[in-house]
Amino acid sequence: MRSIGYYKGIDFGGDAHLNLRQLEAFRATMRSGSITEAAEIMHISQPSVSRLIGDIERSVGFPLFLRSGRGLTPTLEANTFYKGVEGMFVGVERLQELADSIRTTSGGIISIGTIQSIAAFELPRAVNQLYQRYDDIRFMIHARNTPGILDAVQMNQFDLGIVGQQPPYQGVETLFQTAAPYVCLMPEDHKLVGQAGTVDLEELANSETFVTSGGAFPDHMMSMSSALSNKMQGCSRLSATNMSVAASLVRETGVLAIIDPFSAEQAVNMGGVVFRPIAQDLKYYISIVTSGREQLSRQAIELSEVLAQQLSERVAHVVSYAK
Incomplete structure (x- = not known):
């Protein structure tokens, strides 16, 4: 059985409080019919499984298994409870599969509006890192002036905008900003x-x-x-x-x-x-903006972070050169 992880949040009132690890132990025991096999499934010790089952029984207020010799027999309450637990795990596992799919599948388009000073060197360097990493991402780059980029970002025409005037900017979220000496x-x-x-x-x-x-x-x-x-x-x-x-x-x-x-x-x-x-x-201002971070794909955020790092390193180099 795949381990989902640890989760606090099932509260039965009073001191009754379950976590997902305890429910995993109950589910594994119900499926296998023994503490020993449940321990093997979960890759933990038999005493640990027994302790988790005992914790559940204390939390819910009724016995889950009748112990006879070395065997276990689920109680009527355990069978009823198991139906609900199994349904919950099916939902959690589907969420896990969805998360795996989102994490491993990129796809889509990242549109960027940029000023000329960043368009020819810094931005292509940053884009190349993601271009080599994700073979199903398309990049659309538009070179414009700062007012035009800000307008387009506000209207969601660009995912990211690289602009070059002193902040603040109205109607956009600033992901990164810096200033370099002319x-x-x-x-x-x-x-x-x-x-x-x-x-x-x-x-x-x-x-x-x-x-x-x-x-x-x-x-x-x-x-x-x-x-x-x-x-x-x-x-x-x-x-x-x-x-x-x-x-x-x-x-x-x-x-x-x-x-x-x-x-x-x-x-x-x-x-x-x-x-x-x-x-x-005399300062030259550079910022990376978006209409809202929550609207960006994981790859678009990654691109903004890569570019921000490059710009920071470039500014640090120029400042040290001036000294």
């Missing part, structure tokens, strides 16, 4: 390459030009002083709302860019550029 992207032959420590944007703004974002700097960079922001915008002739485009402009024109560390890593992998930590405290 970095300064520069051509690999720039005079600042190879120097230790951070670069100061106040100083660089006197001699260097920068790629801006839409003619300005993103709202999440507004911890930058307005004077510095205006100074950097005033001498800029290049603007790009996409970080990967900004990185390409750095590579081709020799100007600098303030860029998130995830996009910076992609740019460095493509060659021709490097990045340096900056002195100013």
Whole structure:
């Protein structure tokens, strides 16, 4: 007989209280007709089975077996009680089978909306772990901006959303959030390459030009002083709302860019550029959101956890690099 486990919750009033282990012993004894065989079925000792049967008899208030020599004869009450116990175990075993099926069968689709900075490197790495593990999961990945992702998650169009603006977010549940320092992207032959420590944007703004974002700097960079922001915008002739485009402009024109560390890593992998930590405290926010954890499959939750771990490790690396 398969052991279901231990469960407290059958209360007969007063001191009468049964657990599932006791009922397993009663069921095994009824099925086998002996304490010895019941002990073998349950992989426990004969005294343990006898003790469990005795506990049940004290709880229910009537004898279950008549003992004659080495044999056992169920009482009338035991036969009636057994019908109820057997029905309960059938239901429990069906639940166990259902749980086994859910645990071993995945299937389905995981839909993800992601910002560009995570779409090209971090997310594919996380997806690959589940892709190799589950051969019946389909992944649908959509690259959008943060407002579009949040709207889609709220409408249950995406299981998971990876967004990049400072929380809080309305109408969604945040599974993970972190913040990484922005970095300064520069051509690999720039005079600042190879120097230790951070670069100061106040100083660089006197001699260097920068790629801006839409003619300005993103709202999440507004911890930058307005004077510095205006100074950097005033001498800029290049603007790009996409970080990967900004990185390409750095590579081709020799100007600098303030860029998130995830996009910076992609740019460095493509060659021709490097990045340096900056002195100013400019934060890039990353969060994983959903419309509700209870609506996610086990595999979708696993994906969010894998990605969260990767992002945490990446942020820790960038922070240590800045030091």
